[in-house]
Amino acid sequence: FESCLPSWVLTGAPAYHLILEGILILWIVRLLFSKTYKLQERSDLTLKEKEELIEEWQPEPLVPSVPKDHPALNYNIVSGPPTHIITVNGKECINFASFNFLGLLNNEKVKSAAQASLKKYGVGTCGPRGFYGTFDVHLELEERLAKFMRTEEAIIYSYGFATIASAIPAYSKRGDIVFVDEAACFAIQKGLQASRSNIKLFKHNDMADLERLLKEQETEDQKNPRKARVTRRFIVVEGLYMNTGDICPLPELIKLKYKYKVRIFLEESLSFGVLGEHGRGITEHFGINIDDIDLISANMENSLASIGGFCCGRSFIIDHQRLSGQGYCFSASLPPLLAAAAIEALNIMEDNPDIFQTLRTKCERIHKALQGISGLKVVGESFSPALHLQLEESCGSRENDVKLLKRVVDYCMNSGIALTQARYLEKEEKCLPPPSIRVVITVEQTEQELDKAASLLKEAAQSVLN
């Protein structure tokens, strides 16, 4: 027995040592047998109290009621195809509201290519790309888009909105930093929200503001270099902004990219098929090497008059989306007839490169004609096919502005020009643009029609606003 005891007991440890240990042992025994109590006073509600609480709780109604005259509730009903001559609410008008820039919506060759595809494949694909939803038309379309844009690879999505909204979260995760323009469209905002990254907004097209933010980030990095080495940085801009009709200063952005080591994601929904000598977008417009842009995303719903969207760039970047783009992996693929329509539209774009110059001339003509309307100002570049007409002076509240613009639009619709107001979700936008009328120029509009539209808008503004 004595050999079991530790040596100091036998030799005789100091008395205080033994007393201290004795106290500790008693304390442990006390703790073991004392009742546990939670830190927070979790009220032990009785069953009856719980049932009363459940009885009393009243939820809000699932949706609040919408007033009957809400401007966005009553849609325009278009009977028949939304082509150059469009029948809106029973009236025949010239279409200045659909983004059919190259007039390919009604093109016979596009329709017959889609018909041939419909006869071969039916309508739907019945599966996502991973599970027997990859058709040879999809592979062909991706190859053609990559060749047209002169990049290594392209990937298609079945919905234009989902393209950029799935592309951004595939690369930018929690902890990464994204510098985005204030006037970015809603799809980009949703993509950023889904990515959970740090968002830094810079003033629209203001390179000085962007540089200031980048410099601030640089000083932050120097404080914590280990974190900086794994934090990815991105700049997200649009080629031709939907909300303001102007273009981003891409050459300066490229300079900033290499100076501060940030990657650029370019959203070209409006500029694809519009800018540039062959319609390749803003990189061709400025003459920039396409490899300098990390990712170009566009939707096929404007110039190509189809449905869906695509991203193109180097294989290193695009291939990643095939496993991590949510809208690509978890959603059915694009119906083959729409892919065939897009391929044919691309063929037409490649065969007729002069339509881009025609479109640009028409845009400049109407831009000039719309200057000087009293009460309305033109917002947008002279070569942009999607312009905004905003009120020069707001009449106090957004609601009243919207009502006033509606009267202008109705006047024009009654006289044969179909226009629409630009629609936004007022509570969801980060930087809500002011209310405006959207004017869209297409290649199919004749010069008389452009002049008619301009004079009609002048008349409408005169009668409604004065």
Next chain:
Amino acid sequence: WLNSAGSSFCSVVGDAEHIPDHRINHIIHNGGLYKRPFNEAFEETPMLVAVLTYVGYGVLTLFGYLRDFMRQWKIEKCQNATEREEQKDFVPLYQDFENFYNRNLYMRIRDSWNRPICSVPGAKVDMMERVSHDYNWTFTYTGRVIKDIINMGSYNYLGFAQKTGPCQEAAAKVLSQYGAGVCSTRQEMGNLDKHEELEKLVARFLGVESAMAYGMGFATNSMNIPALVGKGCLILSDELNHASLVLGARLSGATIRIFKHNNMQSLEKLLKDAIVHGQPRTRRPWKKILILVEGIYSMEGSIVRLPEVIALKKKYKSYLYLDEAHSIGALGPSGRGVVDYFGLNPEDVDVMMGTFTKSFGAAGGYIGGKKELIDYLRTYSHSAAYATSMSPPVVEQIITSVKCIMGEDGTTIGRARVQQLAENTRYFRRRLKEMGFIIYGNEDSPVVPLMLYMPAKIGAFGREMLKRNIGVVVVGFPATPIIESRARFCLSAAHTKEMLDTVSLSSCLPSAHAC
């Protein structure tokens, strides 16, 4: 142990000595809520199989590390695409570890997915042959087409994926009249008369007051859930919900709590706790509670316990969002989905959502419900304001197929197809069970997951079935838990009995037996 509470699984654990019948069958007639037997089974993984699966993954991981090491030291050529020279000093775009699974496990069996086809995705399909000379890093197409592969992978439940027939003819007519695209959003100039016609028809089909259609099923969830709930609301979501529901719930900003898959006690406990204790920390009452469930869960083949969910929802005054992506058209005596299957009132479900991709052979999604709900969505849905509306020929395909299912086109084709699908389901599941496979899910669900478990079997099963001219879908991690890899069969009304016999016999040969 035997759990006597009515609505949970009864499991009888057999003795280890004699051959145990681990079949966890479950028939409940829970207080008259269910009008028909509810048979759902999720057999437990046999112990030996689980151990071997872990061993398999362990070996693969070790090899993965070895190969990465060799690639890093340039002993082996690196086949990955790499960053540009000019951007080598940028922060790396991908973390090395993120791609470990991709490089070393997925790449080995990559040929089981993304198989390109070149015909209509009906009961039989033509596939383009592709070969790889460098172990799946790159593929080349030989130019040959493998014809008439039995298609067990496409979501073609009622066989509407056809290149001839009334649906295709109607779609062709509309295509020549309207064109393929629309080029505008619903709220601006993209609302065609065809869309209004479609929405009225869908509302009638579902038995609700009003409906709204969208261009993409995924986007229907991710863009409308944020419009319905926001901060201060609670979302109770099933464990195995689809990525679109999870994304929509996250984007809404509401608090999300997960309940165990199809487990009504777990849901009830969460509901009680939520109402009694209110929001975390501030204890304010929740603004509203939304329960997110799916009709058929596509990876498990299970059907939601809708009568119990509706009873709970009424008791606790919450709202129900039912995603019928796979169940609309595929369940129910008249093909109207899981509500029809259980014989319930469609007005009890607050938000009925579904997609047109699976049973209607088209693309897109819809939401149906009360008129106030749909009016609100027409005004505030993200898709109505910012996304292009549906393509007219696709809309026409949906209109024709819905009319066919309802019988309004004057034929009984729709009814016959719904019945054929139910028969095929029962027959196929019975055959596979008789052969000894472990099949998950409900007896009436046309989604049939056949368990494979081991990583090597995933690739082997897919390839061997293809050699016998059958195309199946195999799924592994991360779509399923790591040891529960499976092959998933999607039955169709277009499959004949001979095709099903061929498939079930061929499944035996690639040795996919349970234990």
